[in-house]
Amino acid sequence: MTAPIRVLICDDQVLVRTGLVTIIDAQPDLEVAGECGDGEAAVDLAGRLRPDVVLMDVRMPVLDGIEATRRLAGARVPRPAKVLVLTTFNLDTYVYEALRAGAAGFLLKDAPPAQLLHGIRTVAAGAALLDPEVTRQLVGRYAARIRPVDGAPRDIPLTPRELDVLRLLATGLSNSEIAADLQLSHETVKTFVSRILTKLDLRDRVQAVIYAYRQGLVT
Template structure:
């Protein structure tokens, strides 16, 4: 059972998400929060698998709560999906850089919401090629930081695969492109994440854009 915490200051959004999630046999809503402070308190107490959290909330906003969740050793297995009103939001890049596993537009289709929860709960990230290029690419290039300090530790194959991950390709698609097995791709992705200190694939994508591995 995937345990979900919903955080949004709009009651209508929380109700809609709860109704949607609780129709699924493998998903469960364990709590609701209306601001960042309450989100963090509930996350520490309930230890959810996934937090669906609005970026803009009163008091402590979603970005501040995200950073606290990511930094808390008790919540190392909790993944965060940020909710936003617009596909292109200046805060999305910051959220992905700071540890969000994915983001959803609030008017996303129900199937997309459910899929995102399941993918993120399994340790993946839901970043389509179009979203990757439009959002991460745009904002990472606006604030270039140069190559990651551990980038030199990657092998040539790992650098190549990180670049393909950043283009939105799945492990199976990368395997087909390179004519290797999906297991080999998973191994390379895992090693690259460890070397670069990336929490998940979403952060790996951010690092790749900022380091110039994607053109």
């Protein structure tokens, strides 16, 4: 039997943690490795427990979720953790910084349980997860911050079709949605995404989104 995916829950609201524990522990392939209510404790527990996925709230006492994510999953961390940030629309000002800090993705706190569970499994498998609605909010409000000042695309080593896929990916579309839009198969889109990440030396879809906006590929 495959070992269950171990999840560390970090949220300063006890009721939220209790709900997450209930949802996760009810799944045969998931288990709660631990829980805590502030970012400093999250960093400590993650170091000791080595969970497969860290569910991270953004606004917490002692150390906020963004800095905790940076310490767990930043570019200079030897063994980065897989951090899934939970956010709400009124906290979307923090989403971009969380992604820059190294988060593997983000979901809304009021996402249905099935979507949350899918997110945990997706991140545990090594893929990034972008909630489309939050991505659109992020893009609409912060595109000017992410794009280069001159707004001019640089020399990008991608084919025209790969650029099409990257532009759609940057708006928060899933592989299936991209496939439908470009009239391609799901597997073909998956291959394109893999090539894009390899050519641009990007870790995951999260970095691809930030890259696309910094290069001025999406308006």
